Amino acid sequence: DGGITQSPKYLFRKEGQNVTLSCEQNLNHDAMYWYRQDPGQGLRLIYYSQIVNDFQKGDIAEGYSVSREKKESFPLTVTSAQKNPTAFYLCASSAYRGRAYGYTFGSGTRLTVV
């Protein structure tokens, strides 16, 4: 079955450490996105990519980095510059369906600073 796989499900980061969250899709979607979700807040866009080897900053890109070397993969690195990284991270991919982009979300990675 086609879908999006995020790993790991839970991740713990020490102070000053970089960590990478994995996102893989087999839906053949061109566009991929990373969102951050905090309690009581909506999803906020970190980075997005519409084609391979190209990506753009979202609303809260500071302290994060991404790469898009393959259509199927869009990993997110949370760097030590991100001062408050504890959150639930969601990856999504989308395809244009004539009037708007339809999204498929992964199951998320919960990152905790220890």
Place this chain on the structure above:
Amino acid sequence: EDQVTQSPEALRLQEGESSSLNCSYTVSGLRGLFWYRQDPGKGPEFLFTLYSAGEEKEKERLKATLTKKESFLHITAPKPEDSATYLCAVQAGGSSNTGKLIFGQGTTLQVKP
């Protein structure tokens, strides 16, 4: 600035007690308005897409409607399994068709038996 506001933040219902969730939006050219259901610790699950004012869509006990300024998610005779957070999001139009979604903060629904 494109913005989405959902109300109420939390809603408690008795099983069978119908109600509505509100999503107010301001956006420069609406491409689509989306409703998602999210269970704790999981990714959002797609429910509906609405494209233009006057449009309505139904799925089991849920019905979504759209006007030029807001959308409602009507829940008829809810069951405990309808308990979840419901997210509303809009996709703006314009020359840059990036597909970005702008989300509201969600409404957490609890249905008691």
